[in-house]
Amino acid sequence: MELYYLTAHELHDLLLKKEVSAEEICRAVFDRIDAVEEKVKAYVTLTRERAFTRAQEIDRKIAAGEEIPPLAGIPVAIKDNICTRGIRTTCSSKMLYNFVPPYNATVVEKLEAAGTVMVGKTNMDEFAMGSSTENSGFFATANPWDLERVPGGSSGGSAAAVAAGEAITAIGSDTGGSIRQPAAFCGVIGLKPTYGAVSRYGLVAFASSLDQIGPFTRDVTDCALMLNAISGHDPLDSTSAPGDVPDFTSCLKDDVKGLKIGVPREYMGEGIDPAVKEVVGQALKLLASLGAEIEETTLPHSRYALPAYYLIATAEASSNLARYDGVRYGYRAEDARDVVDMFMKTRSRGFGPEVKRRIMLGTYALSAGYYDAYYLKALKVRTLIKQDFDRAFEKFDVLLAPTTPTPAFKRGEKMDDPLQMYMSDICTLAVNLAGIPGISIPAGFVDGLPVGMQLIGKPFDEGTLLRVAYTFEQHADYNRRRPSL
Amino acid sequence: MTEYETIIGLEVHVELKTKSKIFCPSSTEFGGDPNTHVCPVCLGLPGVLPVLNKKVLEYAIRAALALNCEIAEYSKFDRKNYYYPDLPKNYQISQYDLPLARNGYLNIEVNGQTKRIGITRIHMEEDAGKLIHQGTIATSPYSLVDYNRTGVPLIEIVSEPDMRSPEEARAYLEKLKTIIQYTGVSDCKMEEGSLRCDANVSVRPKGSREFGTKTEIKNMNSFKALQRALAYEVERQIAVLEEGGRIIQETRTWDESKGVTLPMRSKEEAHDYRYFPEPDLVPLIIDRRWVEEIRATLPELPDERRNRYIKRYDLPAYDATVLTATKEIADYFEECVALYPNAKAVSNWMMGDLSRLLNAHNMDITQCKVSPRQLTDMLKLMDRGTISGKIAKTVFEEMFATGKDPEQIVQEKGLVQITDEGTIAAVVDEVLASNAKVVEDYLKGKDRAFGFLVGQVMKATRGKANPELVNRLLREKIHSQS
Numbered sequence: 001m002e003l004y005y006l007t008a009h010e011l012h013d014l015l016l017k018k019e020v021s022a023e024e025i026c027r028a029v030f031d032r033i034d035a036v037e038e039k040v041k042a043y044v045t046l047t048r049e050r051a052f053t054r055a056q057e058i059d060r061k062i063a064a065g066e067e068i069p070p071l072a073g074i075p076v077a078i079k080d081n082i083c084t085r086g087i088r089t090t091c092s093s094k095m096l097y098n099f100v101p102p103y104n105a106t107v108v109e110k111l112e113a114a115g116t117v118m119v120g121k122t123n124m125d126e127f128a129m130g131s132s133t134e135n136s137g138f139f140a141t142a143n144p145w146d147l148e149r150v151p152g153g154s155s156g157g158s159a160a161a162v163a164a165g166e167a168i169t170a171i172g173s174d175t176g177g178s179i180r181q182p183a184a185f186c187g188v189i190g191l192k193p194t195y196g197a198v199s200r201y202g203l204v205a206f207a208s209s210l211d212q213i214g215p216f217t218r219d220v221t222d223c224a225l226m227l228n229a230i231s232g233h234d235p236l237d238s239t240s241a242p243g244d245v246p247d248f249t250s251c252l253k254d255d256v257k258g259l260k261i262g263v264p265r266e267y268m269g270e271g272i273d274p275a276v277k278e279v280v281g282q283a284l285k286l287l288a289s290l291g292a293e294i295e296e297t298t299l300p301h302s303r304y305a306l307p308a309y310y311l312i313a314t315a316e317a318s319s320n321l322a323r324y325d326g327v328r329y330g331y332r333a334e335d336a337r338d339v340v341d342m343f344m345k346t347r348s349r350g351f352g353p354e355v356k357r358r359i360m361l362g363t364y365a366l367s368a369g370y371y372d373a374y375y376l377k378a379l380k381v382r383t384l385i386k387q388d389f390d391r392a393f394e395k396f397d398v399l400l401a402p403t404t405p406t407p408a409f410k411r412g413e414k415m416d417d418p419l420q421m422y423m424s425d426i427c428t429l430a431v432n433l434a435g436i437p438g439i440s441i442p443a444g445f446v447d448g449l450p451v452g453m454q455l456i457g458k459p460f461d462e463g464t465l466l467r468v469a470y471t472f473e474q475h476a477d478y479n480r481r482r483p484s485l
Numbered sequence: 486m487t488e489y490e491t492i493i494g495l496e497v498h499v500e501l502k503t504k505s506k507i508f509c510p511s512s513t514e515f516g517g518d519p520n521t522h523v524c525p526v527c528l529g530l531p532g533v534l535p536v537l538n539k540k541v542l543e544y545a546i547r548a549a550l551a552l553n554c555e556i557a558e559y560s561k562f563d564r565k566n567y568y569y570p571d572l573p574k575n576y577q578i579s580q581y582d583l584p585l586a587r588n589g590y591l592n593i594e595v596n597g598q599t600k601r602i603g604i605t606r607i608h609m610e611e612d613a614g615k616l617i618h619q620g621t622i623a624t625s626p627y628s629l630v631d632y633n634r635t636g637v638p639l640i641e642i643v644s645e646p647d648m649r650s651p652e653e654a655r656a657y658l659e660k661l662k663t664i665i666q667y668t669g670v671s672d673c674k675m676e677e678g679s680l681r682c683d684a685n686v687s688v689r690p691k692g693s694r695e696f697g698t699k700t701e702i703k704n705m706n707s708f709k710a711l712q713r714a715l716a717y718e719v720e721r722q723i724a725v726l727e728e729g730g731r732i733i734q735e736t737r738t739w740d741e742s743k744g745v746t747l748p749m750r751s752k753e754e755a756h757d758y759r760y761f762p763e764p765d766l767v768p769l770i771i772d773r774r775w776v777e778e779i780r781a782t783l784p785e786l787p788d789e790r791r792n793r794y795i796k797r798y799d800l801p802a803y804d805a806t807v808l809t810a811t812k813e814i815a816d817y818f819e820e821c822v823a824l825y826p827n828a829k830a831v832s833n834w835m836m837g838d839l840s841r842l843l844n845a846h847n848m849d850i851t852q853c854k855v856s857p858r859q860l861t862d863m864l865k866l867m868d869r870g871t872i873s874g875k876i877a878k879t880v881f882e883e884m885f886a887t888g889k890d891p892e893q894i895v896q897e898k899g900l901v902q903i904t905d906e907g908t909i910a911a912v913v914d915e916v917l918a919s920n921a922k923v924v925e926d927y928l929k930g931k932d933r934a935f936g937f938l939v940g941q942v943m944k945a946t947r948g949k950a951n952p953e954l955v956n957r958l959l960r961e962k963i964h965s966q967s
Contacts, residue, residue, distance in 0.1 A: 083531065083532045089531070089532075096531065099531065101525075101530065101531070101532065102530075103525050103530075103533075105532060200534060201532070201533070203532055204532045205531075205765075207764075209764035235536065236534060237536075238534065238536050238766050238767050239764075239765065239766075239767060315761060316761075316764055318566075318759075319564050319759070319761070322566060322574065322576055323529045323531070323573060323574045323575055325568065325570075325575060327570045327573075327630065328528065328530075328573065329530070339570055339628065340568075343568055363759065366566070366759035366760075366761055367757055367759060368759075375761060
């Protein structure tokens with residue numbers, strides 16, 4: 001296989017054997033970008049020069065006989081809502097088209113310490129609000145498996161970059177499914193860690209109590225390596241979990257014997273494409289044949305997850321996005337009469353329609369006289385949803401469900417119907433409300449399009465998710481297929 | 486005419502003097518070139534997160550304990566949302582429904598009686614920046630923003646509506662300032678904005694149980710302004726009611742130069758702050774043992790100290806109140822008393838000459854060049870008769886100006902008292918000889934004439950003659966002549 005389509009751990013082996021240099025890997029990826037980026041449009045910004053400089057540094061270390069960490073020299077794409085010092089960070093919004101952060105997000109620092117090579121900043125739905133990357137303020141990204149279809153969102157650029165060979169791994173953020181849903185649509189692995197497992201410092205906030213950073217990879221081993229690199233307590237993030245983190249590669253065991261897997265019936269019912277159900281059903285049969293104990297279960301409050309999510313997430317967003325006012329950085333309307341006029345014109349022109357819709361919804365939900373009926377009620381629903389999961393995990397080690405109700409949909413198909421667009425996250429939202437980890441792995445194909453299967457775990461039990469995913473991967477080859485571009 | 490009762494409650498903001506800001510490591514120092522005490526966090530750049538400075542929590546608890554509050558076991562931060570260019574995130578991290586502390590009080594003196602003023606709550610929040618204009622905000626072609634103050638820690642102290650006059654409100658604010666200063670958590674400088682005060686005011690017919698409609702008064706930048714603004718507002722409200730009008734619930738601003746309160750915004754224009762829990766910070770679970778540790782380090786507070794001065798030093802209540810008005814004054818007093826046991830003499834000098842000179846030079850006691858040792862050395866010189874009380878005043882002024890020891894000043898200026906009877910007697914003789922007419926007047930019963938003769942003797946000795954000796958010798962010699 002071409003270098004750009006290998007996994008990080010395969011490339012690491014080649015680097016150690018000196019069969020390939022970090023610079024050659026970097027060149028392979030940028031050559032691939034030159035070949036396909038015009039069609040995929042995964043990147044907002046490419047950091048080509050920096051990448052080659054970094055790759056050469058790694059090569060010098062290898063030549064000097066230094067020990068290199070497992071991700072050293074691996075080209076990684078970063079979602080453009082994660083701050084990178086000296087490199088434009090736009091959130092795919094006109095509002096931040098010129099914003100250059102003076103600091104790195106903690107994950108960026110950690111990835112640099114791990115020796116990775118940043119390829120560039122990936123396209124996304126503006127401020128991570130959307131499920132197709134069509135809400136980008138700049139351009140839409142295509143699904144590498146079918147250029148007429150969306151890559152999912154909001155981390156569509158990161159998922160597409162990994163699927164198309166424009167990066168080896170990538171970083172995204174997931175507020176209601178924004179890693180798992182595009183991972184499913186693009187046939188790659190996407191993990192949303194437990195809330196607090198990965199520092200949010202430097203992640204431009206959409207909904208602070210739901211946002212979490214996570215990796216996109218081509219196999220589960222790479223996912224464990226990326227999680228090792230980015231997780232851990234950060235004193236700069238008060239919500240980051242204290243304590244040490246395990247070596248997640250130690251969880252990569254081909255063994256699910258006796259493991260109890262619950263299948264929530266709410267995720268396999270109405271609204272789920274029968275072809276998707278069929279793929280998930282086959283996957284369950286495979287896991288059962290490997291010794292997992294599979295049983296149907298229930299998450300009774302699931303149907304309230306979407307309304308609760310769209311109240312809590314938008315309420316927080318209405319406040320988080322208030323700082324974009326043209327005073328200090330980013331876009332400013334220059335023809336304003338006074339400061340209030342400047343605020344209004346800047347925000348009217350700088351934000352796209354979906355962002356404005358959510359700011360209005362969230363502002364309304366927090367307003368005097370509506371707070372109790374909407375925001376407070378949604379918080380109560382959130383508690384009930386969390387309790388549903390707590391109860392399920394008394395009995396099961398992991399839960400299994402489709403990642404999305406359908407495979408990737410056509411571009412433009414849902415742009416005029418926000419509710420339909422929101423429904424594409426119906427299987428992933430509740431996991432963010434509960435703050436627990438979820439991983440999407442390739443589980444099959446329908447009409448040449450990848451279908452994702454989601455594993456949901458107990459808080460800070462990413463290890464068990466990785467173990468089940470790894471076992472599945474050893475007995476199915478869906479993650480080894482590559483799109484023809 | 487109806488008699489009215491005034492109801493006042495105060496909302497006081499106090500800046501805590503921690504080294505770094507409430508949610509980031511930037512300096513809290515006052516002054517500094519614009520936008521030099523800032524970092525990505527207090528500038529609210531995209532992606533940054535707040536982390537609570539534990540010192541802020543400690544200082545806030547300290548102040549709350551000094552104000553007799555109950556400290557919450559569970560507290561949290563909330564976001565207060567409003568748009569203003571000096572607020573980088575366009576929300577302020579504050580506390581809404583679960584403040585740090587509740588149910589406190591402080592005592593004020595009203596006509597010799599102690600009155601307890603309730604404190605409803607104390608919460609922590611971050612300060613905003615400052616807008617700078619060319620000329621006035623209305624005419625300036627632009628606004629500049631200085632974010633140095635953004636994120637400086639504040640506590641907001643909300644009183645019960647327990648005050649019944651502008652004087653009581655002023656007494657409350659002065660007492661609050663004293664107590665907070667004693668705890669050492671703030672400088673409480675109104676002129677630098679580290680102590681700020683808004684007032685809620687209403688009036689009602691005397692005897693009425695219901696509150697009248699209140700107005701909120703802002704922009705009072707000194708104790709005097711507070712008292713004047715409240716007095717004006719009370720009169721204004723009464724005048725409106727007397728004319729058969731209604732008070733409109735609104736926020737008004739004090740115009741210092743015109744001496745009036747003016748409407749700022751009505752209730753309808755009031756902000757909807759859309760408070761909700763700050764998701765970037767975790768709730769505070771406050772360890773009881775830690776609270777007790779902080780309580781144990783509280784200094785003796787003004788009321789206790791004042792009572793001790795009355796009992797232990799036998800000082801009048803007035804003296805004790807003045808000497809405990811700030812921790813620094815009280816510390817100075819006690820250092821003096823440790824060196825010189827006559828507390829009333831120390832008190833007289835501190836409340837008299839020292840206080841007068843400090844006021845005249847617009848200084849506070851921490852800037853005073855005269856140390857407690859020097860002041861008491863001077864008192865000892867008086868006791869020994871080396872200098873008279875009159876000379877002491879001259880010596881003290883010199884000490885205040887130069888910081889020199891009293892002995893040195895006395896020697897340099899030759900101010901040692903003349904107590905030799907023969908020396909003084911010779912001067913008295915000269916004075917009597919050259920003022921025969923005055924002596925005659927005195928003998929005819931003109932008492933003032935005697936004073937003139939004393940003055941002449943003092944003049945001739947450049948004030949150094951022992952006054953008692955001068956008096957005695959003058960009397961003896963006049964009567965023996967006649």
